[in-house]
Amino acid sequence: MPFILTCPASRGITFELTRQLLRTANLPIVATARKNLKEAKCRLLDGLEVKSHEERLQVLELDVCDERSISRVAEQLHERFPQSTSAEKASNYLHLALMTPGILYPEKSASQLDIEQITRTFQVNTISHMLLWKHFSPFLPKKSTTLMTSHTSSSPDSSAEATALPCRAVYALMSARVGSTSDNTSGGWYSYRASKAAVNSLARSFDIDTRRSAGDNSMVIALHPGTVKTEFSREFWSSAKKGRGLLGVEEASRNLLGVIDKVGGKRENGGRCWDWRGEEVLP
Template structure:
C-alpha cells in the first residue's frame, strides 16, 4: 500500500489487516497512522531511488496486490484546483503532475516487472472520474483533471506492455467517489446529501471491486461501483 497514511490508504490498509491479509504500508514518514498489524515502510513519491530501494526486498516474494493510494488536489501551500485558465501557474501545475502522475508511474516502473508471472496479480492506482475526457462537461480543475487523465493513459499503456510478459496481471485505475478525507474537505459544503462517502465504506467498495477483477479488465478505469469509466 503506497499512501497508507492518507485517508483512503489508511482505511484500505485497516480493512485488509482486518481480513488477515499481510499489509506492507508505505508512507513518507514510514509510520502509517492507521492499520495496526501492518508492516510500515518509507517512500517518497519524488524520490525514485528511494522507491526502488523500498521495493527491492520484495523481489523474491512480490505482492499479489499493489495499491497506489496517493494524490493531491490542493497543494501544501493552499493552492487549489483552478476554476479558470487564467489561474494556471506552471510551478503548481508541474507539482500536481509530479504527485498525481509521475510518482505513481515511477512506482509502477519498479514494481510491475517484479510481479509474479505464474499467478494473478493486481496493480491499482487511485484515479478520479474528472480525469475522463469523455465525461468532462463543466471544465475547470485543469491541473488535477489533466494529471488524472495522464495517469489513466499510463494505466492503459502499462496494461498493454504487461500483457506481453505477465498475462495474468491486471493494471487498473480506481475512482473511489467523493470520500470524507482532507483532500475533499474544502469542497464538501456544496455536495448533495448522501454523496460524501465515509472512509471505511469507500475502502470496502474499492476492495469489492478489486476482488472481482481479472486480467481481462486490465487497462480500464473503474468507479467504486465496479462500472467502467470512459477514457
Template sequence: MSKPWILVSPASRGIGHALTRHLLRTTTAPILATARTDLPGVRSSILNSLSTTSSEEKDAVSKRLHLTHLDVTSEPSLASASAEARRLFPAETHHLRLAFALPGVLRPEKSPADVDYDAALRTLRVNVLGPLMLMKWFGDFLPRKSVEVSLDPLFTSALPTTSESESEDRGGEEGGGKGKASPHATFLLASARVGSTSDNRLGGWYTYRASKSAVISLARTYDLFLRNRSGDKAVSIAYHPGTVRTDLSREYWDRVRPEKLFTPEYAAERMVEIVRTRRVAEHRGRCWDWRGEEVLP
C-alpha cells in the same frame, strides 16, 4: 508455489490508511505500506485502530504489517523502498498480488489564469509520475506467466460488508461479499471521474483533470505491457473512489450530498470489493468506479 503480498502506497492517512487497516482485517497476506514521514506513528495508528481478540492475534497482525519510507517525487526513495520489498519478499518465493498506487494532490483552477506553474508541476509529479514510478520500481514483483501462484484464498471467509440499506443508498454492491477473488494480481492506480475527457461537462480543474486523464491512460498502457509479460496472471486498472471525506476533498464536503460523501473506511471497502470482482478478460486495462461502473476515457 509463490506466496502473495500486498503494497499500499501511501498509507499515512485518508484512503490508504483505511485501506491498510481493511486489508489487515480481511486478508491473510503480508502488507508493505509506505509513508513519507513518521513511520512509527503511522504504524501505531494503523494497528491501534484494529480490534483484536487476543495477544496472539495482535502479534500475528503486527507481523504482517511492514512500513517503509517512500516519497513518489524522489526516485532514490522509490529505489530504496523497492530494495526493502525485495528483501522482505524475494522473487523466488513471493509475488505482488495487490498493488494500490494512491498518491494524489489537488489544487483546483477555475481558469488558465489560476494555474501556478510550480503548483501544477507538483500536481503532475505526484499524480502522474508518482504512480508511473511505482510501476517502474514495483512492477517486477508482479507474477510473470511462468510463475505458479497459490490458489489459496487471499481473503478470509468473513468479510465485513456494508449494510443492505447503505448498499442500496450508495449504488449497490456489485459482487457483494460473496465468491472468491480471482488469483490474478492487480495493480490499481487511483484516478477520478474528472479524468474522463468524454464526461467533462463542467471544465475547470485544469491540472488535476489532466493528471487523472493521464492516470487512466497509464493504466491502459501498463495493462498492455502486462498482457505480454504476465498474461492472465496480472492486470492493471484505474479506479475512481467517489468523493471521500479526506483532506484532499475537504474544501468540497459541503457541496456533496451526505449519501455521496464517503468515509475512508467505506471507500476502502468498495475499492477492495471492486478489485475482487474484476475478471481478467472483461475488465482489465479500464477505469472503474466504486459502483463497479466503467469511467470512460
C-alpha cells in the same frame, strides 16, 4: 509468498484500505509513508487486537517524488521477497498493489493557473506512477508463476468478514472521474483533470505491459473512489452532499475492495477505469 503493497498509506482512503486488509486478509502487507514510520504503523494498527496484524505489517519510508526512495523500498522488497526462477522463490509475487498518490489544486479559471502548482500536480499525480511502475512492476507474477489457489482469504480477525482477494494479481492506480475527457461538462480543474487523464492512459499502457509478461496472471486498472470524506476533499464535502453523495472512508474502502475483486475476475477488464460502483468510467 504473495504480498500486498499500499502506497502511500499514512492517511486518507489508503490508510483505511490498509486497515481493512489487515483485518480481513492473511497476506503480508507492506505500507509506505513519507515520514514518522513508527507513528504510521501505530495508527494503522490502532484498535486491531489480533497479534498477527503487527507481524504482517511492515511500514517503509517512501516519497513518491523521490526515485531514490522508491528504489530503496524496491531493494527492501527484494530482500524480503526474493525474485527467482526457482519454484520456491517464484512464489514470491505482488498480488495486490494500491497506488494512490494524489494532490489537487482546483483551478476555476485560467487566471489561477500557476506553473509551480501545475508542475507539482503532474509530479505527484502522474510522474510518480511511472516511477512506481518502473520499480515495483517486476514483483508482479509472470506467465510461469503459480498463483495462490484461493482468492478468498480467511479472516485473521474473527469479528471481520473475510476479504475476497482477486483471483489474479491486480495493480490499481487511483484515478478520478474528472480524468474522463468524455465526462467533462464543466471545465476547470485544468491540472488535476489532465493529470488524472494521464493516469488512465498509464493504466492502459501498464496493462499492455503486464499482459505480455504475465498473460492472465496479472492486470492493471484505474479506480475512481467517489467523493470520500477525507482531508483531501474537505473543500468539496458540501457540494458532494448535494450532488452524487459523500462517502465515508470505511464505506469507500469496502466499495473499492469489492470492485477490485469483481473487476479482477475477468482479464479483459484490465487497462480501464472503474468507479466505486463497479461501473466503467470512459476515457
